[in-house]
Amino acid sequence: MPEHQKIQNVVVIGAGNMATHLALALHHKGVNVIEVLNRTRQAGEKLARRVKAGYNTGLNAADFRADLFLLAVSDSAIEEVAKSLHLKDQLLVHTSGSVDMAALSGASSNIGVFYPLQTFSKEKRINFSNIPVCIEANTRENEEKLIQLARLISKKAQLLSSAQRKVLHMTAVFAGNFSSFMYTIAEDLLKKHGIPFSLLKPLILQTAATAKHEDIFSRQTGPAVRGDTRIMDEHLEMLAKHGVYMEIYDLISKSIIKHKTRNDEL
Ligand SMILES: NC(=O)c1ccc[n+]([C@@H]2O[C@H](COP(=O)([O-])OP(=O)(O)OC[C@H]3O[C@@H](n4cnc5c(N)ncnc54)[C@H](OP(=O)(O)O)[C@@H]3O)[C@@H](O)[C@H]2O)c1
Known part of the structure; x- marks a missing residue:
């Protein structure tokens, strides 16, 4: 120019x-x-x-x-x-x-x-x-x-374009704001049980590093992706006193299972 x-x-x-x-x-x-x-x-x-x-x-x-x-x-x-x-x-x-x-x-x-x-x-x-x-x-x-x-x-x-930017902005809520709130939930629950949040920090940092890779879902771990209903039920029971946290746990687990089923069918 x-x-x-x-x-x-x-x-x-x-x-x-x-x-x-x-x-x-x-x-x-x-x-x-x-x-x-x-x-x-x-x-x-x-x-x-x-x-x-x-x-x-x-x-x-x-x-x-x-x-x-x-x-x-x-x-x-x-x-x-x-x-x-x-x-x-x-x-x-x-x-x-x-x-x-x-x-x-x-x-x-x-x-x-x-x-x-x-x-x-x-x-x-x-x-x-x-x-x-x-x-x-x-x-x-x-x-x-x-x-x-x-x-x-x-x-x-x-x-x-404006339409693409709005989609990007919306996904930043998932990737940034929501993941940050997941840390807040974890911190809140740990505090209630007298456990230091710092114990989760290495896991959080390692999880964030998966964003460097393609196909992030292939690195998904945890009970939902393994289809471990026993553990998921136990966690839901533990969360019974924390209504909204239980709903979030359930909804995200169901979404992970659905995503995995869809991927397996491809
Ligand atoms: N912060 C971020 O992380 C971020 C990231 C990406 C994009 N953005 C975008 O950047 C833009 C600014 O956001 P920000 O975070 O810098 O906001 P901010 O820190 O709250 O600052 C807002 C600025 O807008 C002025 N303002 C607000 N209402 C006004 C009005 N009615 N008339 C005249 N001036 C007015 C304020 O003036 P006074 O000093 O007089 O109040 C201030 O200078 C937004 O479009 C936001 O979406 C922000």
Whole structure:
């Protein structure tokens, strides 16, 4: 891509978890964050200082020298904030996994999505290089610009449509949020019996490492995949006092058995 078409000057809108990590990552790769716009002054000024940018509280006072407006506000505010920027044809992207690109269509004629698939909190340092950045744009040229920008910070830029991104976002709930809640259930049950949770940590880490392989289900272990009904019944009995945990155990076991039967039939 010719140098003059690359994204070099960015306005970041928002100063929360995502805005902070993206602004810092781009700044460290030499992209000029020229301005941070944020509703709340304190957070906006703090981020602006960290990336040597200007700060403005008025969301409709954007610096039009920018090649890109990176809108990293809460999902529910994306459409409204996008419109309040009063852009014409400047490239505008949001960073959400679950909001359609079309939410920006009334705000500029050049729009896209720049969605890094990871969980971010301001306090935790993040190395972007292995984080997939999912890209969507309304023209090929915008796609190329965003891919080039994503590759500055990550080895994994991936084109995905809004529909595909929403599926990915939904599966991240299974892979990330639900597995994390399984640890919470285990921790809660162990605590009730005075057993340290740390005993499970090596198993948890080894299980997470199965994600490195193809066909993860072929590495599934435990009573459900073995069809060991005696153990499953014993566990269900032990969980009888913990209604919802028992239901979760039963449902997931049934789902594993069904998955195995389907695989065996193939
Ligand atoms: N955090 C993650 O792990 C993660 C991962 C992937 C994608 N994302 C996406 O990144 C985007 C930002 O999420 P986040 O986690 O950074 O959220 P966050 O930390 O809660 O920050 C929200 C930002 O949006 C601003 N905002 C909220 N409502 C607003 C409104 N009505 N008008 C103007 N500004 C408003 C807030 O401004 P104030 O400072 O004034 O409150 C703040 O700057 C979302 O689209 C989210 O889906 C987040």
